[in-house]
Amino acid sequence: VIRHSVCVVSIGVALQLGLVADASAKKADPTKMTCEEYLSLSESERPVAAAFLEGWNKGKKHVDIGEVGLDRDVTTLIVSCQETPKESLWRRFEKHVPVLKKHVKPIEMECEDFVGLESDIQPELYYFLDGYDRATRTQTDVAGEVDLEQDYRAFVQVCKQAPKESLWAKIKAHFGKKQRRPVMRSELRSKTLEGIASAALGLVAAAAAAQAAGPDRRAYFGETHVHTSWSLDAFAIGNTITNPGDAYRYFKGEPIKHPLGYDVKIDTPLDWAGVTDHSEYAGVVNLANEPGSAVSKLPEAQPLILKARTKEEMERVALYAINTLAAGPPVKALMSPAIAGEVWKRNVALADEANEPGKFTAFCSYEWTSMPNNMNLHRNLFFKDCAKVPPQPFSALDSFDPVDLWSWMDGQRKAGNELLAISHNANLSDGRMFPTEVDIKGRPIDAAYAESRVRNERLTEIKQLKGTSETHPLLSPNDEFASYEIMSILLGDPPGRIAHIVGSYARQALKDGLAMQDAEGFNPYKFGFGAASDSHNTAVPYRADNFFGGHSFTDGTIEARMSGTLVGGMFDARTESTAGLTGVWAEENTRPSIFDAMQRRETFGVSGPHIQVRFFGGWEYTPDMLAAREWVATGYAKGVPMGSDLPPAEGKAPTFMVWAVKDPTSGNLDRIQIVKGWSKSGQSFEKIYDVVWAGDRKADKWTGVVPPIGSTVDVEKATYTNTIGAVELKTVWTDPEFDPSLHAFYYARVLEIPTPRWTTIQAAKLGVAPPDVVPATIQERAWSSPIWYTPSAEARKGAKPGTTVEDLKKQGAVALSDAQLKALIEQKSVWLQNKVTGEKFMIIYGALGKGADAKPLVPAEPGWVTQRFPAGQGQFQVRWVGRNAAMQSLVGDAFEASHFGTSRTYNIANGKIVTELVGAPIEIAVYKLGDKYLGARSNEFGYANYEIVPAEVELSPLSAAPKVAPK
């Protein structure tokens, strides 16, 4: 931009200049330009035209001028325009998220402030205001022609004449004199009209063409969890060379070195990533600026060191270091800003260096590594804008309590620093990732906890090298695909501790969240899904045919892996999974766009392959809509995408549009399922629907279950073919069992056809048998974030109220004592009815041990011992439960117990029948009301849902069976 010398020019002359300029050739209406025309503009004109469009956009939406971003980087707009040269610039622009480096508040500026701006951003502000002014003056969609160079020059002269005048007043006068058609809303100027503006916005938005088109979002695949040599544990197991810069190079497709020295290369490069080194150790690895002081602090680590100093013990030492640093008393010396801040700064610098808007996004991120008592409560933190990150991350040394992390995050957000947390490895949390009663410090889970958690923890990582956290076969006994890459251990392998299943899986948390919403009025578990790696190698193995482990020398050679090395003494290397990825639906590949997608939970997890899945929920989707070319736009216009709440009910049942496409370098698709969860009277339930599948398989007439697709896998050769399965699957599905009075969630799960697991491939390479500790084949998969349904107050009235313990007590019910409970159930077969589902079943309660043999049998074999249990403990068995019975949460596999005759143990203590599910106690209190006995399970939020009923003689009376198949 040419800088004019200051000279005395009258306003009249300036205007004349402007008029002369209007006659020049370089005029165009930016709102009517095509992409091609935009690209033909000069480099200095492009940001100016974009600024005009932004002003026009804001003006048309009647939004307050507020703060205006300048010094824009239009690279992403240019890139997206290059792809569709014939499309209108306006459409591209609306979908584009600008990168703005400077912000001003024009309303508060004086002319001299404007004149004082750098010469290359002056025109951006001018044309922004021009666009805004024109938009608010005219009610049509015609902005009129703009001279992208001359208009502005004339105005600078005007402004220089009146340095102390308000910029906005001056600019309006200037535009006014240019004889534009004045219109009704001419004074729609910011501050005074906020209220009206927002009302107007609603009306305008509803009618706007942009709304009908919907946002144009693409799937971008990225890594949210990876460690480099800057993480102490990675360093301690031998990843000593590579840093976050190397990680970004790897994700972009360059080969880098595995810690053992060989080259590794990614299969399909990623679109984005955030390196998440442990914040707790960042300080330890870098003291370059103050080597003296850092050296002086080092022996602080002494108490952490094990006696063993052999190489074999190295990784155990590292784990001990992690445990103690994260769980024990904080070693503050290692956390001084001078140390930790320096590494954090390097981390941010490397992310900035790797970040290429439009091509590859690198986030500023880190891992908060809290693991009190070996319970994995880790979270990865992502920042929207690297320019605003704090001088130093909040680490587990500051607090191991997630509640403290969230309040720190709230503080950051208040200060304008957008950030979010992704929890990971719930499966290793010993049941503490998703508590339902008390938090890690024993405080009750309440509304404040729920709000804080949902505000900060937008996503959870449901698959990575150390297993899946979606669900577990004992929690989802009717989900035939639940047994997928399960790993149930504790970090650091504490001796004598068995990891809890209950509270460690995402689907159960989503269900508990609904029950808590229903029973207590808040839901702490509204999160979206992602997946990642947690590799400690800097590089990450995503594919079964290119698996090199994630833990340096412990699993870095085919021999170490396939001989079942116990990695860190914790898990068999053969049970390690390939790494997952997070897909986001975003307008463009930039930090703000991808961050916003994570923030609104429009994300999905994949097990490794880049499977794309779309999932929309609404009330009026039809197959015709899905068949139309613009079905995605319809998806947005008539409903909500994954991660959202369904809009208020408008129909009888919600409809869902679901679509998936395979990864072009992986297996075809088997099927798409919709997982539904719902809650009633403190109980929660789940059901899996097969909604669309490959081939001509027929869903079972009665259950709707689609038979397996078969397998093309040759286990011996470790090969498969894509001769079965589909490239693309899509359908519209309506919930056939919708109850508008109940809270519910829905998410989509996409399954690939069976392919060889990495262990099968490497067994074939070695010529050994595929390991018997893992399956030979797997079905890779994708999980969409859930969509939630919340009944209106009106709809809630339709729900049949359940019975609570509170109600019972009010009616004079009395809780049974230990002795009364014993008399009621011991050595009895008790028939019970679940009042919520109506299901009836029998529980056989065996004799409680007396420290001696149980009651002798009569009339024969009085010496035959039926049970021999310690004092006070007995076994129970559930009988007469069918495979398709509606089962409430946390009852284990009742069908299996019923069918195979397996039993579990119980005892009676403190007025409760105490049972357990893999160590998580579940207690039943029994109340006597008149001649009725009612039971309340401890995981059903205060409801008494079970009643002792007379024995049944006919389990499934034909008179009660439905005459028409449900499907």
Add this chain to the structure above:
Amino acid sequence: VNRPESEREPAEPAAGRKGAADRLLREPLLQFLVAGALLFGGYALLRPEVFGRNASRRIELTPDDLRQIFVAWLAQGRPAPTLDEMRSLVEQKVREEILYREALALGLDQGDTIVKRRLAQKMEFLFEDLSDLREPTSAELEAWFREHSERFALPPRATFRHLYFSPDRRGGRARDDASRALEKLAGEPADAPAAALLADPFMFQDYYGDRPFQQVAASFGPRFAEALFRLAPGSWQGPIESGYGWHLVFVDSITPSRTPAFEEVEAEVRSEWVAARREEVKRKALEEMKARYEIVLPADLMAGWPAAANPAQAAADG
């Protein structure tokens, strides 16, 4: 780090003794030793109690130390500490100092793998900082760029249109259907109206403008990309198989890979140069230090161990 002022000057063309001195000053090991000595010496003067096994029995926190504690607290985004909190922070600091000195006195830092590795890594960070001492001149970068221009080669790009033949819809006939359609399209232009009717709707785009190789490979699979970039522009060709099925392709243009002009990539060259120099400094410094040691090893490194496959082979197998 206090750096000698002379180190910050851009390198002048070397001449005579001055040139030799410059070269000497640029030697990584010398830089390292000088800077290290300055830092270490300075620190030892300021905090004598930290050094040596004969540490004094006096622990003194200066106002500066308190400020550091205070700032560390604030840096975590918390309100200023109360007097009680400050007392407890100071108590922790003192406790830490005592444990640290007692641990040193007992020699607990000796022979420990973790401590050794941390210290070794700090040395590496130190080298990295030293390598940042000097900014390259433009001429230097350009010369370096010429030596390594293959690193900056721009990928080939293609602009193409395609017709999709879906195995979901056509099963095993997809390829033959595509071949038959190609016969009908012989000599037809890219926008032939008949074209779209012959094929199936594609899930993504029908037209891809100016796409680099890697992006085509990510969208369609690498084999498709390789085949596509071998096609001559200007006519319908195929069928080519992708991860989704079969395609007929009309390539508008292919821009071959080219080496950019230095001016186009100067910023990238600079960051690559810095990274390369960092490695170089580390390598040289280590070499020179290594020269001062005598390293004694058993003659046969593998004696007494079962032979393992070499890791590179293992990776290829993996």
